[in-house]
Amino acid sequence: MTTASAPPGDAHRRSTAPASAAVRDPAQLWRVPVNYGAVGATQAADLLTYPPRGYRPLEKRIRVGHGEDRWEYAWMRVMSWGVQRGAGFHVTPIEAPPAATEASYIPVAFDAAGNPVQAATVGGGGEALYTPEGDALVRPGDTGMLKAPLWPKAFPVRVVYIVDEPTRRGAAFGTLPGHPLAGEELFLVERRDDDSVWMTVRIFSRAADGPWKLALPALRVVQWFLVRRYLHELTGRIG
Numbered sequence: 001m002t003t004a005s006a007p008p009g010d011a012h013r014r015s016t017a018p019a020s021a022a023v024r025d026p027a028q029l030w031r032v033p034v035n036y037g038a039v040g041a042t043q044a045a046d047l048l049t050y051p052p053r054g055y056r057p058l059e060k061r062i063r064v065g066h067g068e069d070r071w072e073y074a075w076m077r078v079m080s081w082g083v084q085r086g087a088g089f090h091v092t093p094i095e096a097p098p099a100a101t102e103a104s105y106i107p108v109a110f111d112a113a114g115n116p117v118q119a120a121t122v123g124g125g126g127e128a129l130y131t132p133e134g135d136a137l138v139r140p141g142d143t144g145m146l147k148a149p150l151w152p153k154a155f156p157v158r159v160v161y162i163v164d165e166p167t168r169r170g171a172a173f174g175t176l177p178g179h180p181l182a183g184e185e186l187f188l189v190e191r192r193d194d195d196s197v198w199m200t201v202r203i204f205s206r207a208a209d210g211p212w213k214l215a216l217p218a219l220r221v222v223q224w225f226l227v228r229r230y231l232h233e234l235t236g237r238i239g
Helices: 008-013 019-024 026-031 068-078 082-086 210-233
Strands: 056-066 090-094 143-147 154-165 168-175 181-191 196-207
Touching: 026 090, 056 068, 056 210, 068 082, 068 168, 068 181, 068 196, 082 090, 082 210, 090 154, 154 181, 181 210, 196 210
Parallel strands: none
Antiparallel strands: 056 196, 090 143, 143 154, 154 168, 168 181, 181 196
16 A cells, blocks of 8 residues: 655656756756655665665654644644754745646545545645644645755755655655755654654665765764754654
């Protein structure tokens, strides 16, 4: 049973527009594909054993709390750029024309008996929903610029798929040209039978082309630090 996927309409969004031009003009980023080939590989059960060739996998998991309030808080944070903001990034969502997102796949969710249920992250007419704080929940095809403190440039990422099940919700973010890494990050929140709430971070990555290859050891240190921040961001006070 598949409940998450990369958008099937992604092909028509893979424009021939030069990536360098789009990076200089963030409004054009919706026209540029991600800078890696194994889109959606963070879903693979054997990712840690058989990652895409040339990429390093990573998976970390932490219990972030217990109960309905923690569950709602955690998955909404994950699906509204909240984890990235909590880790210290300034996030600028980039609006794309409707043609870039209208074919995006919102996966069908199923209950414990296998019956399909309405997706939690999409309104009845297909419109985006919002958190109580007014932040839009992400959908496949959404793009964001992540600006780290004390760094002059923002790094672009795209939502490549979402997981929308009754007890599992999350989003995967793929890198775009201009990002120091090439690869994908999945932030997944799970609610277990004992009502505990867990967050998992799954990643595969390598250095992007160019001078970033020389900086790979430093990039791994930064990545390790960020993963720790991601995992602990959801354990604090709700609200």
